[in-house]
Amino acid sequence: MQPTSHDFKSNARTALADRQLQEALSGIPGGLVAQRRAARDRLPEFDDLRDYGRDLRNHALQHLDIYLERYEQAVTEAGGHVHWASTGGDACAAILRICQGAGAQLVTKGKSMVSEEIGLNANLEKAGLEVVETDLGEYILQIRHETPSHIIAPAIHLTQGQVEADFRREHSQLPKDRRLIDPAELVDEARQILREKFLNADVGITGANFLIAETGSSIIVTNEGNGDLTQSLAKVHIVITSVDKVVPTFNDAAALLRLLARSATGQEITSYTTFSTGPRRAGDPDGPEQYHVILLDNGRSELLGTEFREVLRCIRCGACMNHCPVYNAVGGHAYGWVYPGPIGAVLNPGMIGIKEAGNLPNASTFCGRCESVCPMHIPLPKLMRHWREREFLEGETPFVTRLALKSWATLARQPWAYHALSRLMSRAMKFASGRHGAFTWMPFASGWTGGRNFPAPQGKTFQELWAAREKQAARTGRTQ
Amino acid sequence: MKPTNSPAGARESILSKIRTSLGASENDDARTAAAEQRITAKPRAAAPLRVAETGTDLLARFKDELQRQLATVAEVATATEIPAAIAGYLHANNQPLRLRHGADAYLSSLDFSSVEGFETARGAAAPDDSAGLSAAFAGIAETGTMALASGPDNPVTLGYLPDTHIIIVPKTRIVATFEDAFELLRERPSANPMPRTLNLITGPSRTADIGGRIVIGAHGPRRLLAILAGDL
Numbered sequence: 001m002q003p004t005s006h007d008f009k010s011n012a013r014t015a016l017a018d019r020q021l022q023e024a025l026s027g028i029p030g031g032l033v034a035q036r037r038a039a040r041d042r043l044p045e046f047d048d049l050r051d052y053g054r055d056l057r058n059h060a061l062q063h064l065d066i067y068l069e070r071y072e073q074a075v076t077e078a079g080g081h082v083h084w085a086s087t088g089g090d091a092c093a094a095i096l097r098i099c100q101g102a103g104a105q106l107v108t109k110g111k112s113m114v115s116e117e118i119g120l121n122a123n124l125e126k127a128g129l130e131v132v133e134t135d136l137g138e139y140i141l142q143i144r145h146e147t148p149s150h151i152i153a154p155a156i157h158l159t160q161g162q163v164e165a166d167f168r169r170e171h172s173q174l175p176k177d178r179r180l181i182d183p184a185e186l187v188d189e190a191r192q193i194l195r196e197k198f199l200n201a202d203v204g205i206t207g208a209n210f211l212i213a214e215t216g217s218s219i220i221v222t223n224e225g226n227g228d229l230t231q232s233l234a235k236v237h238i239v240i241t242s243v244d245k246v247v248p249t250f251n252d253a254a255a256l257l258r259l260l261a262r263s264a265t266g267q268e269i270t271s272y273t274t275f276s277t278g279p280r281r282a283g284d285p286d287g288p289e290q291y292h293v294i295l296l297d298n299g300r301s302e303l304l305g306t307e308f309r310e311v312l313r314c315i316r317c318g319a320c321m322n323h324c325p326v327y328n329a330v331g332g333h334a335y336g337w338v339y340p341g342p343i344g345a346v347l348n349p350g351m352i353g354i355k356e357a358g359n360l361p362n363a364s365t366f367c368g369r370c371e372s373v374c375p376m377h378i379p380l381p382k383l384m385r386h387w388r389e390r391e392f393l394e395g396e397t398p399f400v401t402r403l404a405l406k407s408w409a410t411l412a413r414q415p416w417a418y419h420a421l422s423r424l425m426s427r428a429m430k431f432a433s434g435r436h437g438a439f440t441w442m443p444f445a446s447g448w449t450g451g452r453n454f455p456a457p458q459g460k461t462f463q464e465l466w467a468a469r470e471k472q473a474a475r476t477g478r479t480q
Numbered sequence: 481m482k483p484t485n486s487p488a489g490a491r492e493s494i495l496s497k498i499r500t501s502l503g504a505s506e507n508d509d510a511r512t513a514a515a516e517q518r519i520t521a522k523p524r525a526a527a528p529l530r531v532a533e534t535g536t537d538l539l540a541r542f543k544d545e546l547q548r549q550l551a552t553v554a555e556v557a558t559a560t561e562i563p564a565a566i567a568g569y570l571h572a573n574n575q576p577l578r579l580r581h582g583a584d585a586y587l588s589s590l591d592f593s594s595v596e597g598f599e600t601a602r603g604a605a606a607p608d609d610s611a612g613l614s615a616a617f618a619g620i621a622e623t624g625t626m627a628l629a630s631g632p633d634n635p636v637t638l639g640y641l642p643d644t645h646i647i648i649v650p651k652t653r654i655v656a657t658f659e660d661a662f663e664l665l666r667e668r669p670s671a672n673p674m675p676r677t678l679n680l681i682t683g684p685s686r687t688a689d690i691g692g693r694i695v696i697g698a699h700g701p702r703r704l705l706a707i708l709a710g711d712l
Contacts, residue, residue, distance in 0.1 A: 028692040045529055052525045059518065065498045066515040078674065084491040136698055137689035153689065160691035183690040187698055194699065199607055214519050215674045225685040225700020228640045232677065243494060248518045254658035255525035268545065269623040271686055272700070275678035285582070285635045286604035287676045297494045305501025 001119055001147060003352050005336035008359035015330040024159045025331055032153075032322040035266025036373070043262065053259050054377045056252050057313040061304065067213040067246045068295070074216025078278030080291035088118030091296045095120065095205070095238055096127055098292050102236045104129060104202035110220060110227035111135035112207030113151050113316065114296055115240050116338045117351070120205075132197045134226040136190055143170045149332030149340060152264050152318040157331045160186070194226070204234035204288065208241035209315070210256060211293075214249040217277040218293060221260060223270045231276060237288035239276070242296045244312045256315055259375040263317035303350045307386050311346045313376040320370035320380060326363050335360055342370035342380040349387050358396045361387035419463060426457040524659045531622045531656035538621040538654045539708070545624025549683030550696060551704040555651075558711045559590055566646055567595040569705050570611060575644055580605060581613035584633035586648065586712055605637035612638030612645050612701075616681075617668075618661040619649040619708070623682055626706060627661045629668070630677035639679060645701040647681065650712035 004011060015021055040046045060067055072082045085091035091114075099107060107129050109115065121131045121142075133142040137155035141148060143166055148154030155163070164180045167189055180186055206227050208218040218239045220227045231237040247253055261267040280287030304312060321327040321341025332340030337357060339347045345360035361384035370380045391397050397405075411418050433439055433456030441449050448454055460468075496506075504511060526532070531541060543553045554565050567577055580601040581587045592598040605612055614634045616626040626647050630636040639645050655661050658680075666673045685700030696702060 024691075031692060043528060043530075045526060049525060062502065063511055063515040064502070065495045065504065066512055068495065068498075070515065070519065084494050086490050086493060090490060134699065135689070136687045140689065153692075155689050156692070158691075160693075163690050183693045184695045184697075186690050187687060187695045191697070191699055195607070198699075213515075214522070217674060217678070223686045223688075224698035225640050226698070228636070228679070229699055232636045232640065243498070248515065249522045250662040251522045251524045251659045252518075254662070257658065258525070258528070265688070268549070269625060269680070269682050271549070271681065271683045273625075273680040273682075275674070275680075276676065277674040277678075278676060280676050281631065283632050284630065284676055285632055286637045287630060295494075297497070301494055301497035301501055303501075304498060305503075309501075 001116065001338060003337040003348075003356050005348060005352065005357040005360055006355070008334060008336060008363055011334035011336055012330040012363070015334045020159055020162065021157050021331050024157050025328060028153065028156050030328070032265060032318075036263060036319060036322070037266075039262040039266040039268065042268070043258070046259075046262065049255065049258055050375050050377060053256055053315075053375055054313060056247065056255060057315075057376055060247050060252070061244070061309065061312055064243065064246070064304065067248055068243060070213040071211055071216055071246050072295075074213065075278065075291075075293055076216075078216050078291075080216065080278045080293060083292060083294045085294055085296045086298075088296070088298055091118045091240065091294050091298075092120055092123040094294050095240065096124060096129075098236065098238055098290075099124065099129060099203050100127070102202055102290070104236070106197065106201050107131045107203045107205060108134050108197055108201040108230045108234060109138070110204070110206035110222070110230045111138050111154070112205070112240055113148070113338060114207055114242050115205065116147060117298065118240070118296065120240065132194070132201075134194050134198065134230055135222075136187065136224060136226070139190055139194065140166060147333070147338070150318060150321060151316050151339065151343075157333065198229040198233050201230070201234040203236040203238060204230035204232075205238045205240060206231050208239050208245055208293075209260065210253050211241060211246040212248075212250055212253055212275070213246055215275075215277055217250075217275045219253060219257075220272075220274050220276075221257070221270050222272045222274075223265075223267075225272055228272060228274055231274075232287055234288055236290040236292070237276065237279070239291075239293045240296070241293065242298065242300060244300050244314075260315055260317055263319040263373070263375040299351050308346065308350055308383055310378050311343070311350070311380075311383055313378055314343055314347075315376060316343075317375060319373045319375065323369040323373050325365065325367060325369070335363075342384070343378075346378075346380055346383045346387065349390075354387065354391050354394055354396055358387065358391040361385070361391070419461070422461045423464070426461050427459055429456045430459040432456070524657075527657045527659075528622050536621075536656070538656055539651065542619050542621040542624050542654050543708070545621070546626075546682065546706055547624070549624055550686075551624070551683050551706055553706045553708065555708045556710065559586065559709065560594075562590050562648070562707060562709070563592045563595045563598060565707060566613070566705070567598060569646070570644065573644070573703060576610050578609075579611040579613045579644075579646065580609050580638060580642070582632060582634045582638065584615045586709075587613060587615055587633075604635040605641040607641065609638075609642040610644060612642040614638050614645070614647050615712075616647050616649045617653065618664050619654040619706075620658055620661050620680070621654055621656050622658070625658070625661075625680050625682040627665070628679040628681065629665065629675040630679070631675050636677045636679065639681060640685075640700045643697070643702045644705070645681075645684070645703075646705045646707065648707050648709050648712065651708050651710050652712070654708075
């Protein structure tokens with residue numbers, strides 16, 4: 001996927017003016033927020049569990065090399081194959097080799113953000129394979145030639161009306177006058193069309209929410225059941241996942257599963273949680289004959305050694321974006337690469353570089369909601385600040401911003417000058433605002449005054465008011 | 481195929497980058513021991529209060545949680561009641577009296593000929609199957625989840641291709657937590673305790689991908705019946 005993160009500002013402007021997008025965004029993330037809260041209220045020990053989850057992920061990362069080797073050994077013993085891939089290109093090449101080795105023509109796919117990261121579909125299609133996304137949201141995006149705008153609700157930016165139009169255009173073999181008013185009718189239509197794909201697929205590709213070192217199992221967490229059809233009907237099951245997903249034991253996965261769905265959709269657990277270990281066994285009447293796992297690095301092993309290590313604890317629930325005021329305003333596509341929202345603002349610069357994605361850590365008010373809901377306690381604002389520091393150090397911060405920051409820093413280090421200047425400014429602004437007490441236009445602040453008035457200071461600075469207040473309190477003997 | 485067919489050195493390169501990032505060396509016995517210790521000890525998070533408090537009625541909790549996930553829950557005392565219970569459910573949902581199940585001994589013992597016109601078949605699911613019948617090896621009270629192990633006894637496709645999925649849950653195997661169910665799995669009499677697929681099922685297939693509204697019956701079953709069996 002060609003990143004457009006460097007264009008965040010203009011992406012955001014376009015998104016804010018997009019009526020359909022704004023309609024789609026108006027209710028759904030807010031609904032997920034309320035559902036998460038309800039689920040948390042039903043599990044009083046939720047916050048203790050978050051601490052437990054954070055500690056166990058830290059332990060897993062601290063021993064990552066050992067758990068990965070242990071995991072690989074267990075997969076191999078169960079008859080599966082592990083393929084290590086340093087880059088997205090290597091991962092795509094490994095998957096293509098497996099598909100070609102199996103003489104595959106049709107590939108079905110469950111939802112996988114790592115596959116988006118490596119641009120898998122385009123790669124397989126270039127080699128002549130038919131690739132079909134089977135998660136309903138992903139299927140809709142595939143026929144629209146779009147990418148996910150949310151990591152667990154990929155089509156959250158679309159309205160029902162848009163999906164209806166897409167189905168009428170894409171499924172032109174069906175009667176033109178068919179009813180497609182209810183979401184259930186749209187779901188049913190996709191179900192019928194994808195059934196045939198499931199049954200004829202040669203290879204099924206899924207992602208993995210977790211990998212278990214103890215048994216060599218990969219886990220997928222779904223509601224639709226598409227991942228299970230994808231992996232149990234094809235001859236070959238390929239898991240595309242990344243090196244950070246491994247946890248030591250089944251019991252560790254259980255602790256994380258208690259947090260995942262509740263944080264994501266507010267469900268106690270999803271309809272389906274599936275553990276896969278190797279290919280079908282002797283005597284099994286169904287299941288894949290081959291089982292392959294692609295372990296992608298793509299910069300994660302390096303992030304592990306930096307101040308960004310904590311981001312690798314992420315279990316991809318999406319709570320940070322559901323709770324983010326910036327995400328809620330502009331949607332996921334504005335972020336310009338695979339991972340949107342606060343998690344994307346921290347991950348993307350690590351994967352595609354500061355030059356491309358340096359804007360994303362700036363797209364935050366540091367309100368801290370993301371960190372407060374993160375089940376893994378990832379200090380997202382702190383990590384975004386680290387990227388801002390790096391951006392500054394690497395000279396990627398725009399000249400005007402640097403100049404402004406530098407001037408402010410110089411001033412702030414000289415309190416007498418700061419006070420004198422703010423006194424002057426405050427009085428000048430009061431004078432200039434006249435009897436309105438507010439500005440309808442200000443130089444360098446048209447972004448603010450374009451939508452609302454800017455209230456003018458009333459002549460005294462905060463320090464002056466504070467000093468007066470202290471004096472008054474001393475006189476009356478009250479501290480209030 | 482060899483176990484590792486990655487680009488030359490990818491495995492070593494990734495592992496060595498990880499070690500460098502961690503400031504660790506390759507054969508550090510203390511680190512290996514810490515990891516092995518966790519895999520052997522399998523520590524558990526504290527069990528959710530809803531199932532950990534003394535006197536918790538696990539069966540009631542299991543039923544309640546599963547119903548919240550929009551599954552239908554029935555109870556029978558013995559196997560002889562099951563065919564009629566299933567027939568009643570299929571009838572109520574306008575479904576044909578047809579189902580398929582695996583080689584599981586309990587399921588195989590059910591006498592569907594006691595219901596007139598009931599057709600049954602064995603093996604993996606076929607595209608036109610309307611109902612699949614499986615046996616869970618455990619029910620998990622904390623979330624109303626059923627745990628199924630794939631194999632000849634319970635072909636995995638029976639739970640996903642047919643429109644209706646019916647699961648028999650042994651009343652004696654309702655456990656409190658996920659970890660308890662995994663413990664039962666580890667006790668299975670088999671060389672490798674892990675089946676190819678372990679399915680944790682909690683409700684019918686659903687999606688909210690169109691306009692955020694929940695629709696039941698996305699790709700998998702449109703309806704799910706859990707039958708708690710008293711004699712299993």
